[in-house]
Amino acid sequence: MMHVRGDRSSYDAWESGAAGWNYDSLLPFLKRSERAAGRDPIYRGLDGPLTVAPAPNTAPIWEACFDAAVQAGHAPNEDTNGAIAEGTSWHEFNVVNGVRQSAADAYLTHIASRPNLTIVTDARYDVQPAQSRVRVTLDLTLTNRLRDTTT
Numbered sequence: 520m521m522h523v524r525g526d527r528s529s530y531d532a533w534e535s536g537a538a539g540w541n542y543d544s545l546l547p548f549l550k551r552s553e554r555a556a557g558r559d560p561i562y563r564g565l566d567g568p569l570t571v572a573p574a575p576n577t578a579p580i581w582e583a584c585f586d587a588a589v590q591a592g593h594a595p596n597e598d599t600n601g602a603i604a605e606g607t608s609w610h611e612f613n614v615v616n617g618v619r620q621s622a623a624d625a626y627l628t629h630i631a632s633r634p635n636l637t638i639v640t641d642a643r644y645d646v647q648p649a650q651s652r653v654r655v656t657l658d659l660t661l662t663n664r665l666r667d668t669t670t
Contacts, residue, residue, distance in 0.1 A: 520619045522571040522611040524549060526604040555600070555611070562601040568625040571600075571611045585609070 530542035550564035555571050577585075588607040589595050596606025613620045631638060 520612045520614055522553070522569075522600065522613050524600045524604070558598055559601050563598070569613055569622075570615050570620055570625070571613050573609045573611055574614075577609070 527542040530540070530545055533540040546562070550560075550562070551567050553564040553567045553569050553571050555563040555565065558565070585595075585607060594606040596603060596608040599606060599608040600611060613625075615624070627638060630636060
């Protein structure tokens with residue numbers, strides 16, 4: 520339920536093994552995925568399918584823990600999914616109307632009735648090593664049937 524992107528440096532470290540996979544190149548995709556009302560639009564998405572927001576209320580014990588962290592020298596951070604990930608902050612959650620918003624809720628529920636979309640649940644698949652870089656074989660098991668799809 521918590522929505523934590525991670526630190527910029529973690530994404531940048533990916534580039535050592537995957538060219539183009541760094542924070543700056545992935546930021547547009549991170550932004551496109553989220554709806555984070557009231558956040559900085561330079562770093563945050565405002566109209567994506569996944570709703571993220573701080574918890575609507577906190578208990579006095581958590582307020583005391585937050586204050587203690589700041590008193591211990593940890594900088595308060597209004598948005599750890601924004602420009603800087605480091606600091607003491609209230610985490611964001613992907614909860615809508617008191618219920619966790621799953622990826623299916625965010626991305627599939629509103630398009631499930633499209634005629635060109637089939638949603639398969641409880642399927643098992645096995646990707647076979649490709650003989651060439653153009654062909655990938657996917658064996659998909661659906662209710663005890665095996666279907667071979669080649670793309």
